[in-house]
Amino acid sequence: MAVMAPQMGEKSETNGANGTHATPPMPGxxxxxxxxxxxxxxxxxxxxxxxxxxxxxxxxxxxxxxxxxxxxxxxxxxxxxxxxxxxxxxxxxxxxxxxxxxxxxxxxxxxxxxxxxxxxxxxxxxxxxxxxxxxxxxxxxxxxxxxxxxxxxxxxxxxxxxxxxxxxxxxxxxxxxxxxxxxxxxxxxxxxxxxxxxxxxxxxxxxxxxxxxxxxxxxxxxxxxxxxxxxxxxxxxxxxxxxxxxxxxQDDAGDDDGGxxxxxxxxxFQLLEWDNATIPDTMQHMAFYAEGTGFRTVLTRDVPSFTKTAIGPMFRDLLPGFREKTELKSLDVADFDWALHPGGEAIIQGAQEMLDLTSEQLRATREIYRTRGNSSSPTVLAVLDLLRKMGRGKDHVVATSFGPGLAIEMSLLKRCRAGDGV
Missing domain, CATH: 3.40.47.10 (Thiolase/Chalcone synthase)
Structure with a gap:
């Protein structure tokens, strides 16, 4: 049977009497x-x-x-x-x-x-x-x-x-x-x-x-x-x-065969919000190039100042959507544990001061940095992995990292607790 497209004036998957298209629910x-x-x-x-x-x-x-x-x-x-x-x-x-x-x-x-x-x-x-x-x-x-x-x-x-x-x-x-x-x-x-x-x-x-x-x-x-x-x-x-x-x-073999x-x-964790961006006019401050005798890394002294000023605006942009999805309208910076990429002491300290974060909120970041260093791309995931093992912590987590571009990535997550009915 042919599916007919809606004619002018007809409604398709409408939301309420105004005829606007319904927004499909966000998948978990x-x-x-x-x-x-x-x-x-x-x-x-x-x-x-x-x-x-x-x-x-x-x-x-x-x-x-x-x-x-x-x-x-x-x-x-x-x-x-x-x-x-x-x-x-x-x-x-x-x-x-x-x-x-x-x-x-x-x-x-x-x-x-x-x-x-x-x-x-x-x-x-x-x-x-x-x-x-x-x-x-x-x-x-x-x-x-x-x-x-x-x-x-x-x-x-x-x-x-x-x-x-x-x-x-x-x-x-x-x-x-x-x-x-x-x-x-x-x-x-x-x-x-x-x-x-x-x-x-x-x-x-x-x-x-x-x-x-x-x-x-x-x-x-x-x-x-x-x-x-x-x-x-x-x-x-x-x-x-x-x-x-x-x-x-289920295993194809089924239960009778040990399946x-x-x-x-x-x-x-439930991943609820995420975003990325590049900081304008900063490409020259961080880079990694292949050369015949190895990789040449560019890291200028200005990187910490750029990264610390980029975190707050992205968090503020993501926060309203996170509040809506969690139905917690008063959530703010202090209600999150922060899995911050430990790009260096100046980056960690700069973010802490800019956002008024406590040492407790950054405990996993500092522990990974102190005991393992910065292993580039996997590091923020290692921080997130460690964070969940450091006591109950806060119910919500911000993970953020930085890379050549200068690029900033951010994810906002909710911890899944026993009894949440997830």
Missing amino acids: LWITGIASQYPPYLLGPEKLDEFAKRFFDVEKPGLKKLLQINKTSGIDTRASIGDYQTGFASRPEAPTLADLDKFYRRAGVDLAAQACRKALKEWGGRPCDITHTIAVTCTNQGNPGYDLLVARRLGLPHTVDRMLLHGVGCAGGLAIMRAAAQVASGAASRGKPARVLAFACELCTPNVRHDLAEAAACADPADVSIAGVLFADGAAAFVLCNDAGLLLP RDSGRAEPL
């Missing part, structure tokens, strides 16, 4: 598993000093300045895939970009797969039930993307819908959350379940020889990039489902 978006994975080595500032002395003249003005910052960064230990004694660190020559690529596609894939397995276990479903993957990295540029290697390692179906983001740097953890939300919402509009496995992985410390060499070549200490004393290694993953995706399909009854994943 649920994080049902989240995990972070750090490599085994935790290196104090003294390890970088020792490493630098083996290969460079540490009295060079730029390098001397960098090593001074190393002692006052606020990072007690950085997560590292190596020990600064073996592998690339023991060779007389620095690794090339080809060396870094080959290493990432082994060690990085291993690390990402570990994070994914932990998130999948908490979700409770099977790898074959994942419908989409969304991944991000800035420390590997190979094709096919590392996301395919991770999918193969996990035994995901060859039909899984894959997406790999690039060019977003430290903003990547929330960029994949935004993309997962859009994908899951799109699936819901088609009446389909979405069970999205999203993951981020960065290996930054293998690039430290390049960072130190750039600092040694920097004639003006005021222009030195702090990347060499800031960035660490890590991976994180989460599973995001729409309403239909919360249902866990699993269909069930329902238990949500950890």
Whole structure:
């Protein structure tokens, strides 16, 4: 039977007597598993000093300045895939970009797969039930993307819908959350379940020889990039489902053959609002470029001032929608825990002062920064993962991160408590 389009003056899916089109209800978006994975080595500032002395003249003005910052960064230990004694660190020559690529596609894939397995276990479903993957990295540029290697390692179906983001740097953890939300919402509009496995992985410390060499070549200490004393290694993953995706399909074998009854994943967070933007005229202040001898990082001293002034306006733009969805009209800054990307001490301190946040609201951000450093894209997800394990906390969470562009990403989430009836 042919479906007739409404004629002029007729109403289709109207809302009330005024004939306006009804807005379809927003689908539920649920994080049902989240995990972070750090490599085994935790290196104090003294390890970088020792490493630098083996290969460079540490009295060079730029390098001397960098090593001074190393002692006052606020990072007690950085997560590292190596020990600064073996592998690339023991060779007389620095690794090339080809060396870094080959290493990432082994060690990085291993690390990402570990994070994914932990998130999948908490979700409770099977790898074959994942419908989409969304991944991000800035420390590997190979094709096919590392996301395919991770999918193969996990035994995901060859039909899984894959997406790999690039060019977003430290903003990547929330960029994949935004993309997962859009994908899951799109699936819901088609009446389909979405069970999205999203993951981020960065290996930054293998690039430290390049960072130190750039600092040694920097004639003006005021222009030195702090990347060499800031960035660490890590991976994180989460599973995001729409309403239909919360249902866990039954094993094909059925109960008589040891199959699993269909069930329902238990949500950890409900994702209610999100947004991203670029801060005008700031592109030159943060960048990450591939060169023959490694990656060149640009981080100017102006980054903290730009980021701290961007957080408040985006939060204010998202807050009315969040209030409406939670039916809590008085919610404000103080009612949220803040999973702030720990891009550096100045960024954390600037955001705290600008928004009048308490140390308690930023407890997970500071703990990750102090004990693991900044591992770029997965870091904000690691903060969110830790935050939920640090006591009951507030019912609502803001997650925000920044990357090249300068870009800002923000997500507003509601914790799912036992008895909420989710």
